[in-house]
Amino acid sequence: MTSALGSAPTGRDVRRARPTPTRAHRLRWARAAGTGWLYVLPALVMYAVFVLRPLALTIQYSLYDWNGIGVARWAGLDNYLTVFTDSDLLKIIGNAVILIVFFSFIPVALGLLVASMVRRITTGAFGTVVRTILFLPQVIPLVAAGIAWSWLLSSNGLLNQALRAVGLGGVARAWLGDFDTALPAVGVIGAWVLLGLCTILLVTGMSKIDPALYEAARLDGAGPVREFLAVTLPSLRQEIGVCLTVTIIAALASFDIVYISTSGGPGLQTTVPGLEIYRLAFSQRQVGLASALAVVLMVLVLACVLPIQRLTRGEKP
Amino acid sequence: MNLSRREQMTGRVFLIALILVTLLPFVSMLSAALQPRGTVPTGLAWPSDPQWGNFADAFTAANMGALLRSSLLIVAGVVPVSVLIATMAGFGLGQLRVPGGRLVFGLLLLGLTLPFEAVVTPLYYQMQDLGLLNTRWAIILPLIGLYMPFAVFWMRAHFTNVPVELSEAARVDGSSTWQLFWRVQVPLARPAIASLTILLFLWTWNQFLLAIVLVDDATKRTMAGALGAFQGQWGTDLVLLCAGSLLILTPTLIVFLIFQRQFIKALIQGSVKG
Numbered sequence: 001m002t003s004a005l006g007s008a009p010t011g012r013d014v015r016r017a018r019p020t021p022t023r024a025h026r027l028r029w030a031r032a033a034g035t036g037w038l039y040v041l042p043a044l045v046m047y048a049v050f051v052l053r054p055l056a057l058t059i060q061y062s063l064y065d066w067n068g069i070g071v072a073r074w075a076g077l078d079n080y081l082t083v084f085t086d087s088d089l090l091k092i093i094g095n096a097v098i099l100i101v102f103f104s105f106i107p108v109a110l111g112l113l114v115a116s117m118v119r120r121i122t123t124g125a126f127g128t129v130v131r132t133i134l135f136l137p138q139v140i141p142l143v144a145a146g147i148a149w150s151w152l153l154s155s156n157g158l159l160n161q162a163l164r165a166v167g168l169g170g171v172a173r174a175w176l177g178d179f180d181t182a183l184p185a186v187g188v189i190g191a192w193v194l195l196g197l198c199t200i201l202l203v204t205g206m207s208k209i210d211p212a213l214y215e216a217a218r219l220d221g222a223g224p225v226r227e228f229l230a231v232t233l234p235s236l237r238q239e240i241g242v243c244l245t246v247t248i249i250a251a252l253a254s255f256d257i258v259y260i261s262t263s264g265g266p267g268l269q270t271t272v273p274g275l276e277i278y279r280l281a282f283s284q285r286q287v288g289l290a291s292a293l294a295v296v297l298m299v300l301v302l303a304c305v306l307p308i309q310r311l312t313r314g315e316k317p
Numbered sequence: 318m319n320l321s322r323r324e325q326m327t328g329r330v331f332l333i334a335l336i337l338v339t340l341l342p343f344v345s346m347l348s349a350a351l352q353p354r355g356t357v358p359t360g361l362a363w364p365s366d367p368q369w370g371n372f373a374d375a376f377t378a379a380n381m382g383a384l385l386r387s388s389l390l391i392v393a394g395v396v397p398v399s400v401l402i403a404t405m406a407g408f409g410l411g412q413l414r415v416p417g418g419r420l421v422f423g424l425l426l427l428g429l430t431l432p433f434e435a436v437v438t439p440l441y442y443q444m445q446d447l448g449l450l451n452t453r454w455a456i457i458l459p460l461i462g463l464y465m466p467f468a469v470f471w472m473r474a475h476f477t478n479v480p481v482e483l484s485e486a487a488r489v490d491g492s493s494t495w496q497l498f499w500r501v502q503v504p505l506a507r508p509a510i511a512s513l514t515i516l517l518f519l520w521t522w523n524q525f526l527l528a529i530v531l532v533d534d535a536t537k538r539t540m541a542g543a544l545g546a547f548q549g550q551w552g553t554d555l556v557l558l559c560a561g562s563l564l565i566l567t568p569t570l571i572v573f574l575i576f577q578r579q580f581i582k583a584l585i586q587g588s589v590k591g
Binding site for chain 2: 118131252256
């Protein structure tokens, strides 16, 4: 997220090294700065009009009671109070947090496992095929992933067919429609989408580790577990940070998969903040509450992502 | 690399298992799509008489021609403009180092982790005020803005690594800033621009939330948004739904397979930087 931040040389150093600027020089510099702004301006305007302005409006709406049409009534922090006390809304935020386990922890853990065993995917044709296939879920729309998995997990789907084939027909069920299994089932879809990406990122990072480190660990008599903890994990710190950042955002801000596969049901079992914002704002016309939830979601994402950035971006040991 | 043979083997086995799991949903969808219309398919079963005609039915039912056109129009509206203005801004921030650039950059960083859900409600009212609801502009304009944090960040990272001496040399030769940008810097930035183009194409094509909120008419949406509508309409006809979904996937899949190498490079770099 901030790879270029610390290392970028600032323009100031370059300028300071110059001899004392003459008047003409200074004039030219000022003109150049003016032209420079012309380059930045279009991007900045689009960003300001279609991101910063709506963002400010979301914060403003969140302080009002508004049905989207009539007159808005000042509500102060009431909407936030509702977000933090309403048991349904708390459950919905909780669902997103539970999804982190499936969207983030499972792909990263499995990815690490594969990476530490494979160390590098062969460069030849096999490697290309592996990479291409593992990236497929990243390329297709999440909506398609949702449809494919809804079918696979349905009563007549592949999973139940397989269970019946091995004599476990008793556990077969509509996985996405069952109160107990719906949220984990949605989580599995997310894990499927993100697993390939994490694996490739981690294996790519793995291939950059100096093999001498492993030789040394082996000579010191380290077993596979020690080797993993002492060499692999610290060396992959940055890649793990990237995987966690991408997947946690995907979990907390999930919308497409849930909308398609369960629409949040059964009950509120799989409703996530993204879906609830959509529903509150556009079906129930509670724009204020929807906006407060949106602000909370935004802060939640930052609260999860910033510490990870801080922990994993530092110098490699 | 001192891996024991057994470890290597287990690694391979895991990798192959992973590949099978990745492919399974597609295969199961294909198996359902080839069943006779009107039957209720079960799990994974190769039909005795595969009904390839289902794809033709789905093509008509999904109005694929119109969908493709709509998605292409949206991509054409979003990607070139985004890439151009992001490249210019990256050049301004990374090479020209305009005064106050750090502030602008900080503002942009703010948007880097922003979930689209956080701005979609005000965007709806904004588009309503502009009279653009239910037009493709309602998707195009916000997407350009929403891509700016990542895109400018990406291009700036490239331009900060180009030595300033290059620009100075061009200046001594008497070229204007625009000539410097267009003739010297842009050609050098081609790999970064190519990766950015690929990522933005993919994200636009697959954009769902903005499409379903801001545009009601499925034939004016992105592919992903249209697929959502298709599911709403044909959700009970599993055979047709699977055939239609596969059909809607195909264009991206083809583009991905052709530019496979660049795609993977872009996705890896994209997630590392983004």
